[in-house]
């Protein structure tokens with residue numbers, strides 16, 4: 001008898017861009033009870049940063065290549081899970097008892113669920129576990145109104161985690177909750193900023209809703225060869241050889257987001273700031289910029305170039321580059337391997 005389940009649950013952690021998926025995952029993985037968890041991360045865009053922000057890199061952590069999990073790289077998801085399964089069977093990785101897949105913020109969860117449940121090999125060893133969806137209290141209502149992916153992510157959730165209630169006023173939070181309840185009236189809703197989250201319970205099955213999802217799974221199965229939901233989406237990375245003047249950068253970012261925030265779905269970066277030995281991580285979601293954090297070390301000490309990743313909808317990347325140059329910041333749009 002093996003010391004892992006016959007049907008290992010695959011838990012989907014989804015939620016719109018910047019809604020706090022990686023932050024939540026990092027928090028949950030600190031719980032020793034989740035030590036037997038394999039993690040698959042999929043980021044949209046050519047440069048992956050999220051795995052640097054999770055405090056764990058090991059052979060049970062798989063970074064799926066850029067592209068959207070729900071369309072272009074569904075095959076890669078299935079292959080990655082099969083590879084983990086084989087390694088576990090051969091004793092090459094610890095006997096994980098669950099897999100958490102962190103999707104991109106733009107992924108439609110339904111095709112991902114269909115992949116797990118319909119793949120002829122996967123369905124003999126894995127089953128769909130809970131869908132946990134993060135929703136940003138500050139931007140959530142607006143995203144639900146404008147971004148179709150956000151609606152599906154919230155609608156299929158077995159559990160909703162409302163993030164950033166510490167940054168939103170009560171009226172904004174209540175409006176986001178009302179919008180969520182209209183889509184998904186009965187999924188338990190947790191507030192990340194204030195609730196003590198029980199990692200095991202949050203990721204455990206929720207049988208009633210999982211059954212209710214079966215109908216969705218069938219319609220989700222067709223292959224999305226031409227992903228209409230990604231129309232007008234641009235993702236690009238800018239790199240900077242020289243260290244960055246923090247004041248100038250802050251001024252530029254504030255002005256950019258004031259003017260174009262609604263089209264800038266996500267900006268995140270690791271910056272080499274003048275006078276700082278370690279990289280500064282920055283996060284923006286539409287008009288909201290989070291407090292920057294210093295990481296403990298550079299992921300690759302030999303590569304201290306700053307990198308900024310943008311995901312925009314309906315905004316020309318050249319405009320962003322030009323605006324930086326106007327502030328004396330000299331980016332290069334060089335293709336970079338996900339370090």
Ligand SMILES: Nc1nc2c(ncn2[C@@H]2O[C@H](COP(=O)(O)OP(=O)(O)OP(=O)(O)O)[C@@H](O)[C@H]2O)c(=O)[nH]1
Pocket residue numbers: 015016017018019020021022023024043050104105162163164165166167192193266268282283290291
């Ligand atoms: N104040 C506050 N900040 C939060 C909360 N949750 C997440 N954040 C911040 O929001 C920013 C984005 O969080 P991430 O965890 O990277 O979001 P994500 O959903 O993984 O982002 P993508 O992978 O780009 O879609 C970071 O600066 C986090 O520190 C919260 O509950 N309160």
